[in-house]
Amino acid sequence: MRTDVAGERQGISEARRIVVKVGSSSLTTAEGGLDADRVDALVDALAKARSGGEKEIVLVSSGAIAAGLAPLGLRRRPKDLARQQAAASVGQGLLVARYTASFARYGVRVGQVLLTTDDTSRRAHYRNACRTLDQLLDMGAVPVVNENDTVATDEIRFGDNDRLAALVAHLVRADVLVLLSDVDGLYDGDPSRPGSTRIDEVRGPADLEGVSIGSAGKAGVGTGGMVTKVEAARIAAAAGVPVVLTSASQAADAVAGRTTGTYFHPTGRRSADRLLWLQHASTPQGALMLDDGAVRAVVQRRTSLLPAGIAGVEGEFSAGDPVELRDTRGRAVARGLVNFDAREIPQLIGRSTRELARELGPGYEREVVHADDLVVLHP
Ligand SMILES: Nc1ncnc2c1ncn2[C@@H]1O[C@H](COP(=O)(O)OP(=O)(O)O)[C@@H](O)[C@H]1O
Numbered sequence: 001m002r003t004d005v006a007g008e009r010q011g012i013s014e015a016r017r018i019v020v021k022v023g024s025s026s027l028t029t030a031e032g033g034l035d036a037d038r039v040d041a042l043v044d045a046l047a048k049a050r051s052g053g054e055k056e057i058v059l060v061s062s063g064a065i066a067a068g069l070a071p072l073g074l075r076r077r078p079k080d081l082a083r084q085q086a087a088a089s090v091g092q093g094l095l096v097a098r099y100t101a102s103f104a105r106y107g108v109r110v111g112q113v114l115l116t117t118d119d120t121s122r123r124a125h126y127r128n129a130c131r132t133l134d135q136l137l138d139m140g141a142v143p144v145v146n147e148n149d150t151v152a153t154d155e156i157r158f159g160d161n162d163r164l165a166a167l168v169a170h171l172v173r174a175d176v177l178v179l180l181s182d183v184d185g186l187y188d189g190d191p192s193r194p195g196s197t198r199i200d201e202v203r204g205p206a207d208l209e210g211v212s213i214g215s216a217g218k219a220g221v222g223t224g225g226m227v228t229k230v231e232a233a234r235i236a237a238a239a240g241v242p243v244v245l246t247s248a249s250q251a252a253d254a255v256a257g258r259t260t261g262t263y264f265h266p267t268g269r270r271s272a273d274r275l276l277w278l279q280h281a282s283t284p285q286g287a288l289m290l291d292d293g294a295v296r297a298v299v300q301r302r303t304s305l306l307p308a309g310i311a312g313v314e315g316e317f318s319a320g321d322p323v324e325l326r327d328t329r330g331r332a333v334a335r336g337l338v339n340f341d342a343r344e345i346p347q348l349i350g351r352s353t354r355e356l357a358r359e360l361g362p363g364y365e366r367e368v369v370h371a372d373d374l375v376v377l378h379p
């Protein structure tokens, strides 16, 4: 282990706020459902880390669908969304009951937080989620976060919890993100093949060249495999949050900052805004076509998008929805939260805000997408 890495990980031992994500494969089996011993072992590690009072833990836990399979007589994870949601509905209750009992051994309360992609991109929802998580932590509770599987549709689903965990790490301004799986790190090839070796550290995308990143493991309960974990690590690292990827059995070492698994160095600066969510978690509900001047204004000068620069509209969206902003070649150049319903846009196209206010009323003297609600995709 190189000294600079040890130094970096020393930083993790001082981390105050830690987001820990645990996958279905570390807590459940398709046949047996939730494994209480494995939940207890994880909780032991997390409760010990918090015991000095300096560390705050946010737990992002998968396992609702897997925990609901056996009680519903399902032998394997169903492919259709409706049965996955039924399993999640039964399993989420069992999962949180299990965490509640397990943390109670240490006198620690848990609070269930179920999020959808909407909660991660709409301003009011985002602020609410931030406030609830902060409040739970202030009151000494451990938030247990999962996707709100029962209401998410295929189109708006995160699906895997790795990306959700990266966005939660950004949302709570975590000092480190710990991704726990059934494998003790990222390998340069299929870890079950002899000869594959673990990668100790990833400094940036170049370190991933030639690495064969595969899908979910044999347990049959995980979803994304390494692909979504590496993607989550990339999102968090780009937002300035270091990431440790290791196995659930190494949880105590990981949260204590002892060297284990694969370490992803931060590649970007921390930012306190919610635009990361807009970029990575939102599904655009439609698109606005921009003329060349508007593309320059939005992409280079980072100004708001005004009606005068719009050339066309596509899709069915409501005010507040995320939409894509496209250039004249149809390339997505930005994403933003739109201030009008799709059906209102045609009458605004190419007009000045003053003209619109005079004709349609003062409510129309506003940006179509405010600069604060915009994220540029191709600077
Ligand atoms: N390059 C790789 N390095 C490590 N694990 C890999 C790699 N490629 C594929 N995997 C698989 O990814 C699995 C973990 O993903 P998954 O089953 O979705 O777990 P979880 O439920 O923890 O999210 C491992 O069991 C492993 O078999």
Ligand SMILES: N[C@@H](CCC(=O)OP(=O)(O)O)C(=O)O
Pocket (backbone or CB within 6 Å): 022, 023, 024, 025, 061, 062, 063, 064, 065, 066, 088, 146, 147, 149, 159, 160, 161, 162, 221, 222, 223, 224, 225
């Ligand atoms: N929200 C889902 C998570 C889906 C899932 O399996 O995720 P993961 O095990 O992290 O790959 C659940 O609780 O079952």
